[in-house]
Amino acid sequence: MSFELTILAGAVVWGFIQLVAAAQASNVQYGLQWAASPRDTEMPPLKPIPGRIVRNFRNFMETFPFFAAALLLAEFAEVHSGLTYWGAIAYLGGRIVYTALYISGIPLIRSLFWNIATFGMLAVLAAPFVSR
DSSP: OOOHHHHHEEEEEEEEHHHHHHHHHHHHHHHHHHHHSSSOOOOOOOOHHHHHHHHHHHHHHHHHHHHHHHHHHHHHOOSSSHHHHHHHHHHHHHHHHHHHHHHHHHOOOHHHHHHHHHHHHHHHHHHHHOOH
């Protein structure tokens, strides 16, 4: 398995960890009866930390499909370069640091790490087009 696919697998694991954290954060506040229900009734907003955990996961899910598609395109094109290597690292590393900063409530600098992850994803996407 290529280095880039290893990073993609790491991003999948990271996404799963965030999914479980978001589900548990909601369950702690709303209770297990709510978790097992069809969730038809409106609930009050989540408290700050659980809300951040859930919003962070949603944000991850907005970018992850694009990263996965970009990385798979590079893989299928058999392109393994500095752009794919460092881009994959930047995406996953940026997302991990972004998560810690977002949940901690640290503004501005967290946006820097969102941008690092985004530029990493764009680097991976660009790799097949600039290396041929």
